[in-house]
Amino acid sequence: MGAQQVLETIKEKNVQFVDFRFTDLAGRSHHITLPADQVDEDTFVNGVAFDGSSIPGFRGIEESDMVMMPDPETSYIDPFTEHPTLIVTCNIYTPDGERYDRDPRSIAQKAEEYLKSTGIGTAAYFAPESEFFIFDDVRFTSGMNKSFYEVDSEEGFWNTGRTEEGGNLGFKVRVKGGYVPVQPVDSQQDIRSEMVRLMQEAGLKVERHHHEVATAGQGEINFRFDTLTKTADNLMKYKYIIHNTARQYGKVATFMPKPLFGDNGSGMHVHQSIFNGDTPLFYEKGAYANLSELALNYIGGILFHAPALIALTNPSTNSFKRLVPGYEAPVNLVFSKGNRSAAIRIPVAAVTPKGCRIEFRTPDSTANPYLAFAAMLLAGLDGIKRKIDPRALGYGPLDKNIYELSDEEKREIRSVPGSLDEALNALEADHEFLTAGGVFTEGFIENYIAFKRAEAKDVAIRTHPHEYSLYFDC
Template identity: 85%
Template sequence: MSAQNVLNTIKEKGIEWVDFRFVDLSGRAHHISLPASEVEEETFVNGVAFDGSSITGFKGIEESDMVMLPDTESVYVDPFTAHPTLIVMCNIYTPDGERYDRDPRGIAQKAEEYLQSAGVGTTAFFAPESEFFIFDEVRFESGQNKSSYFVDSEEAHWNSNKQEEGGNLGFKVGHKGGYVPVGPTDSQQDIRSEMCRLLMESGLRIERHHHEVATAGQGEINFRFDTLTKTADNLMKYKYIVQNTARQYGKVATFMPKPLFGDNGSGMHVHQSIFNGSEPLFYEKGGYANLSELALNYIGGILYHAPALIALTNPSTNSFKRLVPGYEAPVNLVFSKGNRSAAVRIPVAAVTPKGCRIEFRTPDSTANPYLAFAAMLMAGLDGIKKKIDPRALGYGPLDKNIYELSDAEKGEIRSVPGSLDEALNALEADYEFLTEGGVFTKEFIDNYIGLKRDEAKAVSIRIHPHEYSLYFDL
């Protein structure tokens, strides 16, 4: 879509405001709204100025001026604003016209450019399965003399004996009992359907939605794959619409990986493949799970670099509350066909040559999608470049339920890092694969690690309520 086509859309749809958006290092979107009457073709050339020093991890106050340049291919109408508003995703540039090396969206685009320059293929496709919880109430605080959180859901099993207005009608979702039940147990069919309606109106191709395993309103909506940057844009749109639809229903949606103790967490399984033109490069009939050697090398790169990669795909302290055995969490760095207990799964049911892909199951939705997808692609391309064979390195294939292996057998399997600090240590030691082609810079990685270490420290130095249960009476 050209700038003129965007202007035509503004006129045809009676748009009053144009909302220019960018994404920070953590993956949070920020926006500045201009009256539609002030948006001209020059706006798409000159961009929209903003203060980079007010964005965590960007610029210092002495060099704060930055520019958002709109991407005319990323527009959609905001389904929530009272005044008709058009949303436009932007790339970030310095005032002298240089691409800003800390712009996550720019990094994603550089990864796509590197794929082509490396001569491997023309296009990388991504499809995330981003799970979430819908709660009825959330309260939390963290102070000097108190620390607590509370979440509640009308369908949670702990409310089976709660007195409710009009009477308790039962049909609560049992502990780990939430996988695809029909109503009335699944009480959130309509809210997920409304989310899907708005997502489709906003340009996403929705494949399905359903209740997920955990109690208390865990759900999942799957949308169609697309190229790397477009998929990251789509995931930002997806989270925006899911969270705002929940709010319209008087509820709250969260993509936090582990908001509940003792039940399944929310992951973001990421399907990915590479094409050369119209030719799928991951398919080879007769190979393991019909995978080509190139695909196996891609898997080798993902698993070899996984400890460092996880600092970008699972970048929160809460991520590692999910990455523990026993909750379908893919903590074991192996690959397998159809096996959901492996970090890398190769889907085999009803898969065509063009649908042949790998699924990295470890990530979660606290990841900045632009950074996470770019990092996964760079790890996979490094595996292709170096012909990393995951079979030779002991990464499988392992077609068994890993959780049922003996302790001796489990001891042979490499696991994901046990904490955010461990993942950051791995990234410090293994980052060169990210800097190939100038996709990530060493300065960006150092800055990112510093920001994430501050987060980890902020959590580690605070008193946890459970410590009172363990130690107060000693």
């Protein structure tokens, strides 16, 4: 869709406003809305000005003028506004017409351009499985003299004895007992179906939805794979629709990796593959899991660079509340076919040559998808260029339940960093693979590390409620 088609859509759909959006460093959307009669072909040529100094991690006040350049192919009708509104995703440029090196979407596009320049393939395909919770209530505060959080859900197993419901109807979801039960245990079938309906209207090709493992309203909706930047665009659309549909139902959705203690967290398993034209490059019939040597080298790159990569794929302090041994969130840097305890799983059920892919299970949805997908691709490409063999480096394949291995056996397996600070240290030491082809710049990486270190410090210096349980009587 070009600019002229967008303008025709505005007329045909009686659109009253056009919402121009971009994504910041942390992966959150921002927008400026123009009346539809103020949008013309020049808008798509000259862009929409905004103040970059007011966006965390972007620019200082002395160089704050920036430009959103609309991408007409991303347009869709907002399903939530009272007045008909068209949403258009934008890239960020400087006033002199240069792509802004801290714009996440531009980084994703440069990663795709770099793939083509290597001659390895023409397109990388991504498909994230982004899990979430839908709660009925959330309360939190962090102040000088108090700090707490509390979430509630009619599904929560802690509510089996609650009387405030006007007659407790039971059928709560047991801890770790929420994987694909039917109604009435799954109380959120209709809300997820409405999310799917709205996603389809907005152009997403949804494949399925279901309740996930945890109690208290954990769910998952899967949409079809696409190329790197388009998939990141789709994930931003996906999260927007989930957040706002939940709100329309009087509920609240969160993609936090670990909002509950003692039950499964929410991950973002990322399926990925490379094609050259119509030819899948990850498939080799009869090899281990039908994987080509190129695919194995791609796996080798991801596992080798994983400690640094995780600073971009799991970029929150809360990420490391999920990345603990014993849960489905894999902390073990090995690959295996059909094994959900490994960092990289190779799907083997009902897989065709074109469907042959790897699944990196460690990431979560606090990641900025443009940055995370670009970083994963660059790590994999580095593995291909350097012919990194994961088997030679002790990364598997390991076709065992890793959680049931002895302590001695586990000591032989590399693990993910134990905190955001550790991951940032790894990124500081290992990021040359990200700067290949100028995709990430040194300046971007330095700024990103400083931005995330500030977050980690904010958490580290605050008194934790559990410390009162441990130390108040000292």
